[in-house]
Amino acid sequence: MPDKKQQYDFHKRFLRKPVEIRVEVERFQEGLASSSVNMSPSGICFDVGEPLEEGERFKVLLYIPRGKEVEILKVEARMVWQDHLDNGLFRTGAAFEKFAPGDERRIRGWLLELNREDKKPAR
Numbered sequence: 277m278p279d280k281k282q283q284y285d286f287h288k289r290f291l292r293k294p295v296e297i298r299v300e301v302e303r304f305q306e307g308l309a310s311s312s313v314n315m316s317p318s319g320i321c322f323d324v325g326e327p328l329e330e331g332e333r334f335k336v337l338l339y340i341p342r343g344k345e346v347e348i349l350k351v352e353a354r355m356v357w358q359d360h361l362d363n364g365l366f367r368t369g370a371a372f373e374k375f376a377p378g379d380e381r382r383i384r385g386w387l388l389e390l391n392r393e394d395k396k397p398a399r
Contacts, residue, residue, distance in 0.1 A: 298339035323365040
């Protein structure tokens with residue numbers, strides 16, 4: 277089992293975008309409400325009220341804002357790491373494993389769009 281430093285280094289290998297969106301974790305016939313901390317095209321970090329099992333597979337509903345609308349994407353993911361926070365929540369890192377057709381492209385496009393907006397000069 278990697279130590280915390282090795283886990284942290286692993287988390288930071290991929291470009292992650294700090295973003296807070298509504299997330300729902302579907303496991304054992306229940307949905308756990310959550311919100312994201314950051315996201316990349318290959319995974320997500322979110323806070324959830326219950327611990328997940330090491331390597332557990334689950335579905336994640338991502339509520340992606342599109343102007344005044346919300347697009348809901350369903351992705352199959354696997355828990356990679358988890359930390360118990362002082363506020364009682366569990367910060368969880370999950371790797372995306374399976375996308376519905378076109379959803380991986382939608383996530384990448386949305387993250388790129390957010391990057392472009394962040395780089396626009398202030399007026």
